[in-house]
Amino acid sequence: MSARDRILAKLKAAPQLPKPEPDVAAWYASHRPVETTAEKVARFRKCIEFAHADVHPVTSATWLAKLREVLTERQIDKLLVAEGTPHGDAALDELPPQGIECSTYDMPIEAWKTEMFRATPASLTAARAAIAETGTLILWPDALEPRLMSLVPPVHIVLLDSAKLYNTFYEATQTEGWKDGLPTNALLISGPSKTADIQVTLAYGAHGPKELIVLLMGDEQ
Amino acid sequence: MNAQPIHFKPSEGFRERAKAVVDNPFLRQSFRGAMDFLMTKRAGQFPDPEELESLRTLGEQIRQYNLGKLPELLVRLEENLTRNGIQVHWAETPEEANAIILGICQKVGAKLMVKGKSMVSEEIELNHAAEAAGIGALESDMGEYIVQLAGEKPSHIIMPAIHKTKEEIATLFHEKVPGVDYTDNVDALIQIGRKVLREKFLEADIGLSGVNFAIAETGTLCLVENEGNGRMCTTTPPIHVAITGIEKIVEQLAHVPPLLSLLTRSATGQNISTYFNMISSPRKPGEKDGPEEVHLVLLDNGRSQAYADEQLRKTLQCIRCGACMNHCPVYTRIGGHAYGTTYPGPIGKIISPHMLGLEATSTMATASSLCGACGEVCPVKIPIPELLMRLREESFSAPHENPGMRGQGAGYNGLVSFIWRAWATVYRSPALYRLATWAGSRLSWLLPSSQGPWTTVRTPLKPAPKRLRDMLKERA
Numbered sequence: 001m002s003a004r005d006r007i008l009a010k011l012k013a014a015p016q017l018p019k020p021e022p023d024v025a026a027w028y029a030s031h032r033p034v035e036t037t038a039e040k041v042a043r044f045r046k047c048i049e050f051a052h053a054d055v056h057p058v059t060s061a062t063w064l065a066k067l068r069e070v071l072t073e074r075q076i077d078k079l080l081v082a083e084g085t086p087h088g089d090a091a092l093d094e095l096p097p098q099g100i101e102c103s104t105y106d107m108p109i110e111a112w113k114t115e116m117f118r119a120t121p122a123s124l125t126a127a128r129a130a131i132a133e134t135g136t137l138i139l140w141p142d143a144l145e146p147r148l149m150s151l152v153p154p155v156h157i158v159l160l161d162s163a164k165l166y167n168t169f170y171e172a173t174q175t176e177g178w179k180d181g182l183p184t185n186a187l188l189i190s191g192p193s194k195t196a197d198i199q200v201t202l203a204y205g206a207h208g209p210k211e212l213i214v215l216l217m218g219d220e221q
Numbered sequence: 222m223n224a225q226p227i228h229f230k231p232s233e234g235f236r237e238r239a240k241a242v243v244d245n246p247f248l249r250q251s252f253r254g255a256m257d258f259l260m261t262k263r264a265g266q267f268p269d270p271e272e273l274e275s276l277r278t279l280g281e282q283i284r285q286y287n288l289g290k291l292p293e294l295l296v297r298l299e300e301n302l303t304r305n306g307i308q309v310h311w312a313e314t315p316e317e318a319n320a321i322i323l324g325i326c327q328k329v330g331a332k333l334m335v336k337g338k339s340m341v342s343e344e345i346e347l348n349h350a351a352e353a354a355g356i357g358a359l360e361s362d363m364g365e366y367i368v369q370l371a372g373e374k375p376s377h378i379i380m381p382a383i384h385k386t387k388e389e390i391a392t393l394f395h396e397k398v399p400g401v402d403y404t405d406n407v408d409a410l411i412q413i414g415r416k417v418l419r420e421k422f423l424e425a426d427i428g429l430s431g432v433n434f435a436i437a438e439t440g441t442l443c444l445v446e447n448e449g450n451g452r453m454c455t456t457t458p459p460i461h462v463a464i465t466g467i468e469k470i471v472e473q474l475a476h477v478p479p480l481l482s483l484l485t486r487s488a489t490g491q492n493i494s495t496y497f498n499m500i501s502s503p504r505k506p507g508e509k510d511g512p513e514e515v516h517l518v519l520l521d522n523g524r525s526q527a528y529a530d531e532q533l534r535k536t537l538q539c540i541r542c543g544a545c546m547n548h549c550p551v552y553t554r555i556g557g558h559a560y561g562t563t564y565p566g567p568i569g570k571i572i573s574p575h576m577l578g579l580e581a582t583s584t585m586a587t588a589s590s591l592c593g594a595c596g597e598v599c600p601v602k603i604p605i606p607e608l609l610m611r612l613r614e615e616s617f618s619a620p621h622e623n624p625g626m627r628g629q630g631a632g633y634n635g636l637v638s639f640i641w642r643a644w645a646t647v648y649r650s651p652a653l654y655r656l657a658t659w660a661g662s663r664l665s666w667l668l669p670s671s672q673g674p675w676t677t678v679r680t681p682l683k684p685a686p687k688r689l690r691d692m693l694k695e696r697a
Contacts, residue, residue: 002311003312003313003317003521004311006313007295007313007467007519007521008292008295008296010521010525011291011292011295011467011525011528012292013529014525014528014529014530014534015529015531016289017288017289017531017534018289018290019282019286019288019289020282020286021286022279022282022283022286022476024279024283024475024476024478024479025475027275027276027279027479030275031272031275031276047492051495105509107509108509108510109457109509109510113423113457114423117419117422117423133492134492134493135492135493136493136497142508143507143508143509146508146509146510146511147452147456147510147511148456148457148510151449151452151453151456168478169477169478169481169493170475170478170479173474173475173477173478174475178439178474179473179475182439182441182474182499182501183501184500184501184502184503184504184505184508184511185456185498185499185500185501185511186499186501187452187496187497187498187499188493188496188497188499189495189496190493190494190495190496191495192495193447193448193449193495193496194447194448194495195363195364195411196380196447196489197362197363197364197367197380197381197382197448198363198364198367198385198390198407198410198411199251199255199385199386199387199407200254200258200259200380200383201387201407203407203408203410204408205411205412205415206363206411206414206415206447206448206449207361207415207418207422207448207450207452207453208448208449208453208496209449
């Protein structure tokens, strides 16, 4: 008998104690408000700023200028972008003439791991959506915008459309039907990397980005 | 340099280890300060008692529902993970789990494994097994990195280095990390750790992680963390190996949001952790990063024993937030190392006997004042005080046939049992009781001044010279 069979046999020999199915939907319906976009934007900002992210309201007309400003302020002249995405291509068109070099993630990581770790000061990705309750960005990395883009560069800049704000994580998974098709890696990001492992003193930039900058796109601002 | 493996006799020397911490004002201060901080942070996350109570009830229902279907869900999880391309392994014992993980390492000739925080990997003493096999196992969670560098063990399941001051860590880094000057600036210390470990993420052949929730319906492994090292370990090396206890499974994705909320708010008082990392497959064709192979090791190690009993099964509801230790007056005073087990504090006292047997853990359940704080804060309503009482019963009752627990009756003492039986007889008979109290009040001078553990911190017990009965008689 394999370990698998032995473990399952022991569990199956235990008393059967079926329990009623929990009603998660009812709990959220009675305990979490459904807010307007403006309210969600305010809540999202409050939470993610509390977690030390910078949020800049932008519009489709101003985000590239803000992106440049954010980089210039930090004296960063190189940005990793996702070629083939609308925002990546826009950055590739606009930024190099203004003195900011744009590199692309155009080959498997094995071919340029060292460069990614040692010579990539900042990256730009989009967020798929976000969660107001906790100030959380949702990213579904893919072939165009791979996983390490939001992890290795010390400064991570995220473009978020405020129309894509959900009240809760639960609402996001239900509305988007996540259970029917999750990607290789789905990520919730709620601030820059941090730790309180030394004497419960909070320090930012533990292993991931030291700074998280959100360009919050909305037309009402 | 790893700590010496625990030889799993936690009951031996427990009093001495506890006393050593109680006598150390610096350790007392570290634990007191940290636990006060964590309790305040948690309380701040739950301002509405109704919300807290209803969410705890939901959490309990979710965990009990899923445990009720555990065998079926494990099979479904395996099917869906396999369909997604994740390889599933089963281990009954720590030895089997180590053999599986080292087998994966040896197949590719791995030299370095970087580890995200995983208490199950501590439970199986993976670092020692890896070292013995010539494979480097490097902890990358800042707290775990610090305790590994110091040759110690985690003293808390969420904050492994909570027992160390920043000055101690500064000295440690200065002595153990080449080219590092002494600094006790916390930001600078973290940056030193970041720099060292980033090089290791680049180099590592294998990334190891734990699992916070495994979702059966989608075949997904979920990890909760703040630092990003968990993401590094599960994304950068060519192979990712995850290890989890068989109980950390949920049937549906919909069960995850409430548990995640309970976990982070109860553990560190955060409304959510910085990262929530959901992994459903290895790198797919066309994708440019992520491991080519993902493995999951499902570990039993005594969990099926707890599962076999309706009351003890509740132990497996645990989501490992650590709130029970943060609120425990015993843990706060003696710290995590005194317990001598991988899992300290209240949760350690109720889970360790299943992993190690009661022979080695019979005194653990007695290290409690039964104040009830642990049960009150538990986000999934594990009745920890009741389980402590049950484990005392299992340890100290006379050994019987067909015991449900390994080591049942290990703490049984014939003399103590005789004394209790005699006491019960005396208390049931008015005549014997009168005789006994008469003798007690007249012969109290016979009692020794040293009365075992009682007199180590208290004055000796002496019956009063007159019984209540005698005094009432005088007044009449």
